[in-house]
Amino acid sequence: LYNMLPEPKKETGFRHRMKYTLGTPPAFIEDINLPNTTAAIENRLQNRGNFQAKADFEVSEKGKTAGVKFIISPGKPYKLHSIKYPDSLTKGIDTDISLTKSNSILRQGDIYNLDDFDNERTRIDRILKDKGYFYFKPGYLLFTADTAIGERKINTWLDVKPGIPAEATTSFKLNRIYVFDDFSLSNYSPDTVKTGDYYYVSEHHQFKPKTILD
Numbered sequence: 001l002y003n004m005l006p007e008p009k010k011e012t013g014f015r016h017r018m019k020y021t022l023g024t025p026p027a028f029i030e031d032i033n034l035p036n037t038t039a040a041i042e043n044r045l046q047n048r049g050n051f052q053a054k055a056d057f058e059v060s061e062k063g064k065t066a067g068v069k070f071i072i073s074p075g076k077p078y079k080l081h082s083i084k085y086p087d088s089l090t091k092g093i094d095t096d097i098s099l100t101k102s103n104s105i106l107r108q109g110d111i112y113n114l115d116d117f118d119n120e121r122t123r124i125d126r127i128l129k130d131k132g133y134f135y136f137k138p139g140y141l142l143f144t145a146d147t148a149i150g151e152r153k154i155n156t157w158l159d160v161k162p163g164i165p166a167e168a169t170t171s172f173k174l175n176r177i178y179v180f181d182d183f184s185l186s187n188y189s190p191d192t193v194k195t196g197d198y199y200y201v202s203e204h205h206q207f208k209p210k211t212i213l214d
Helices: 014-022 034-046 093-098 114-130 209-213
Strands: 054-062 065-073 079-084 141-146 153-160 177-180 191-195 198-202
Touching: 034 054, 034 065, 093 114, 093 153, 114 141, 191 209, 198 209
Parallel strands: 079 153, 177 198
Antiparallel strands: 054 065, 141 153, 191 198
C-alpha cells in the first residue's frame, strides 16, 4: 500500500493517512545485518544445548523485491549427565549450598539450557539470603561444564567463585533484639527490661513486657 500510493501533497488528509498509517515503508535488504542475525540464531540454539548448531542465509532477488532464506542445522542437543554440588561435609557456605541440591532445577537427562543455570543460581542465592548470607550474589556461583565424556553428555559442577569478598561467605545472625513500644526521636528516656531473649524498651510503660513479647 505504501508503494502503491503517490506521495501526498499535504501532510494531512485521507491520502496521507492511507499511505503513512495503513501503509508501511519498505525494508531495504542492505539495511539488514544478515550475518548478525545468523550469529544470533546460532547463539540462541547453542544456549539451548545445540552446541554444534550452524546457520546460514541465502538472498534471492526478483525485480524490486528480495527474499531471505535461513538455512539452519541445529544438530542433536546435549543433555546433563551429572550435576555435582559442593561437598556437604565441609563447613560454612559450601554445606548450605549442598543442602539446596534436593530441589535443584537441574536434572540428569535434561537438555542443556542456559536459562536453567541462571535460574538455579538465583534460586540458591534466595535460599542463602534466608540463611543470613546478605552480601552474597547469584554471580558468585560458578558452573563448570565438561563434554569430554562424549555421546553429547555433559558433566557439570558448581563452585563458589574464588576471590569474592569475605562478607559474601559469612552468615550473619541476630544478636540482641530490642522491642520499642513508644519510640520517639526527641526527648526520649526509656527504661530497658530483659524478657527472655528480648530487650523491651519503653518510656511510658503503656504495656507489660510479657503482654507484648509472649
